[in-house]
Amino acid sequence: MRPHILVVDDSDEVRLLASRILEREGYQVTAADSGVSALEQLQAFVPDLVVSDIMMPEIDGYRLLERMREDPRLIAVPVIFLSALGDATSLERGNRLGVEHYLVKPFTAKQLLATVSGTLRRYAELRRVQVIKQQEVASSEGPRALDFEPPGPAFAAQWRQNF
Numbered sequence: 015m016r017p018h019i020l021v022v023d024d025s026d027e028v029r030l031l032a033s034r035i036l037e038r039e040g041y042q043v044t045a046a047d048s049g050v051s052a053l054e055q056l057q058a059f060v061p062d063l064v065v066s067d068i069m070m071p072e073i074d075g076y077r078l079l080e081r082m083r084e085d086p087r088l089i090a091v092p093v094i095f096l097s098a099l100g101d102a103t104s105l106e107r108g109n110r111l112g113v114e115h116y117l118v119k120p121f122t123a124k125q126l127l128a129t130v131s132g133t134l135r136r137y138a139e140l141r142r143v144q145v146i147k148q149q150e151v152a153s154s155e156g157p158r159a160l161d162f163e164p165p166g167p168a169f170a171a172q173w174r175q176n177f
Protein backbone atom coordinates (compact mmCIF):
# COMPACT_ATOMS: atom_id res chain seq x y z
CA MET A 15 0.00 0.00 0.00
CA ARG A 16 1.34 3.40 -0.98
CA PRO A 17 1.92 5.91 1.82
CA HIS A 18 -0.71 8.64 1.86
CA ILE A 19 0.62 12.20 2.23
CA LEU A 20 -1.39 15.35 2.86
CA VAL A 21 0.23 18.42 1.25
CA VAL A 22 -0.97 21.75 2.67
CA ASP A 23 0.01 25.08 1.11
CA ASP A 24 -1.97 28.17 0.19
CA SER A 25 0.31 28.75 -2.81
CA ASP A 26 -1.09 26.88 -5.81
CA GLU A 27 2.38 26.71 -7.34
CA VAL A 28 4.11 25.17 -4.30
CA ARG A 29 1.20 22.82 -3.51
CA LEU A 30 1.07 21.50 -7.08
CA LEU A 31 4.84 21.20 -7.33
CA ALA A 32 5.19 19.27 -4.07
CA SER A 33 2.22 17.07 -4.97
CA ARG A 34 3.62 16.22 -8.40
CA ILE A 35 7.07 15.44 -7.02
CA LEU A 36 5.58 13.06 -4.46
CA GLU A 37 3.11 11.46 -6.88
CA ARG A 38 5.89 10.75 -9.38
CA GLU A 39 7.73 8.95 -6.61
CA GLY A 40 4.69 6.73 -6.08
CA TYR A 41 3.06 8.32 -3.05
CA GLN A 42 -0.68 8.82 -2.79
CA VAL A 43 -1.21 12.56 -2.33
CA THR A 44 -4.14 14.61 -1.13
CA ALA A 45 -3.79 18.40 -1.34
CA ALA A 46 -5.31 21.15 0.78
CA ASP A 47 -5.07 24.86 0.05
CA SER A 48 -5.35 26.03 3.67
CA GLY A 49 -5.13 24.94 7.27
CA VAL A 50 -8.93 24.98 7.45
CA SER A 51 -9.17 22.71 4.40
CA ALA A 52 -6.48 20.43 5.86
CA LEU A 53 -8.44 20.01 9.10
CA GLU A 54 -11.54 19.12 7.07
CA GLN A 55 -9.52 16.54 5.11
CA LEU A 56 -8.12 15.13 8.35
CA GLN A 57 -11.65 14.40 9.55
CA ALA A 58 -12.04 12.04 6.58
CA PHE A 59 -8.73 10.18 6.74
CA VAL A 60 -5.49 9.82 8.70
CA PRO A 61 -2.47 10.31 6.45
CA ASP A 62 0.91 8.68 6.91
CA LEU A 63 2.56 12.12 6.74
CA VAL A 64 1.64 15.81 6.47
CA VAL A 65 3.77 18.28 4.51
CA SER A 66 2.62 21.79 5.39
CA ASP A 67 3.43 25.42 4.80
CA ILE A 68 3.56 27.59 7.90
CA MET A 69 2.33 30.99 6.72
CA MET A 70 -1.30 30.50 5.72
CA PRO A 71 -4.40 32.60 6.43
CA GLU A 72 -6.84 31.69 9.22
CA ILE A 73 -5.07 28.55 10.49
CA ASP A 74 -1.31 28.61 10.00
CA GLY A 75 0.96 25.57 10.00
CA TYR A 76 1.77 25.93 13.69
CA ARG A 77 -1.90 25.93 14.66
CA LEU A 78 -2.57 23.03 12.29
CA LEU A 79 0.13 21.03 14.06
CA GLU A 80 -1.25 21.99 17.48
CA ARG A 81 -4.74 20.85 16.44
CA MET A 82 -3.35 17.58 15.10
CA ARG A 83 -1.59 16.89 18.40
CA GLU A 84 -4.88 17.44 20.25
CA ASP A 85 -6.59 14.71 18.19
CA PRO A 86 -5.78 11.16 19.38
CA ARG A 87 -6.12 9.84 15.81
CA LEU A 88 -3.51 12.31 14.51
CA ILE A 89 -1.08 12.64 17.41
CA ALA A 90 1.45 10.23 15.88
CA VAL A 91 1.27 11.53 12.31
CA PRO A 92 4.65 13.08 11.43
CA VAL A 93 4.66 16.63 10.04
CA ILE A 94 7.22 18.29 7.79
CA PHE A 95 7.13 22.08 7.49
CA LEU A 96 7.90 23.80 4.19
CA SER A 97 8.37 27.50 4.71
CA ALA A 98 10.09 30.68 3.71
CA LEU A 99 10.60 31.28 7.44
CA GLY A 100 14.10 30.08 8.19
CA ASP A 101 14.92 32.13 11.28
CA ALA A 102 15.88 30.53 14.58
CA THR A 103 12.65 31.58 16.31
CA SER A 104 10.48 29.89 13.66
CA LEU A 105 12.60 26.73 13.78
CA GLU A 106 12.44 26.61 17.58
CA ARG A 107 8.67 27.09 17.61
CA GLY A 108 8.19 24.24 15.13
CA ASN A 109 10.51 21.99 17.09
CA ARG A 110 8.68 22.73 20.36
CA LEU A 111 5.41 21.70 18.72
CA GLY A 112 6.92 18.43 17.50
CA VAL A 113 7.53 19.00 13.81
CA GLU A 114 9.71 16.25 12.35
CA HIS A 115 11.58 18.28 9.76
CA TYR A 116 11.75 21.80 8.47
CA LEU A 117 12.54 22.51 4.80
CA VAL A 118 13.16 26.13 3.87
CA LYS A 119 11.74 27.34 0.55
CA PRO A 120 12.93 27.15 -2.11
CA PHE A 121 13.53 23.41 -1.76
CA THR A 122 14.65 20.90 -4.35
CA ALA A 123 12.82 17.74 -5.35
CA LYS A 124 15.71 15.70 -3.95
CA GLN A 125 15.50 17.47 -0.57
CA LEU A 126 11.75 16.91 -0.36
CA LEU A 127 11.94 13.26 -1.38
CA ALA A 128 14.85 12.50 0.96
CA THR A 129 13.06 14.12 3.90
CA VAL A 130 9.74 12.40 3.18
CA SER A 131 11.22 8.95 2.59
CA GLY A 132 13.47 9.19 5.64
CA THR A 133 10.60 10.27 7.88
CA LEU A 134 8.27 7.54 6.62
CA ARG A 135 10.99 4.92 7.00
CA ARG A 136 11.78 6.01 10.57
CA TYR A 137 8.14 5.94 11.64
CA ALA A 138 7.63 2.53 10.03
CA GLU A 139 10.62 1.23 11.99
CA LEU A 140 9.31 2.69 15.25
CA ARG A 141 5.96 0.98 14.70
CA ARG A 142 7.70 -2.31 13.85
CA VAL A 143 9.90 -2.18 16.96
CA GLN A 144 6.93 -1.41 19.18
CA VAL A 145 4.98 -4.39 17.77
CA ILE A 146 7.96 -6.71 18.32
CA LYS A 147 8.36 -5.49 21.92
CA GLN A 148 4.68 -6.09 22.61
CA GLN A 149 4.84 -9.58 21.08
CA GLU A 150 7.88 -10.45 23.24
CA VAL A 151 6.06 -9.34 26.38
CA ALA A 152 3.02 -11.42 25.44
CA SER A 153 5.08 -14.51 24.64
CA SER A 154 7.10 -14.26 27.88
CA GLU A 155 3.84 -14.51 29.82
CA GLY A 156 2.94 -17.78 28.12
CA PRO A 157 0.76 -18.58 25.16
CA ARG A 158 -2.24 -16.28 24.84
CA ALA A 159 -3.81 -13.94 22.39
CA LEU A 160 -2.08 -10.62 21.97
CA ASP A 161 -4.04 -8.04 23.89
CA PHE A 162 -2.30 -4.83 22.97
CA GLU A 163 -3.19 -1.87 20.88
CA PRO A 164 -1.16 -1.39 17.71
CA PRO A 165 1.29 1.48 17.87
CA GLY A 166 -0.43 4.80 17.53
CA PRO A 167 -1.11 7.90 19.58
CA ALA A 168 -0.20 6.39 22.93
CA PHE A 169 3.06 5.04 21.58
CA ALA A 170 3.94 8.37 19.98
CA ALA A 171 3.23 10.27 23.18
CA GLN A 172 5.28 7.83 25.26
CA TRP A 173 8.12 7.82 22.74
CA ARG A 174 8.32 11.62 22.73
CA GLN A 175 8.38 11.72 26.56
CA ASN A 176 11.26 9.24 26.67
CA PHE A 177 13.36 10.98 24.07
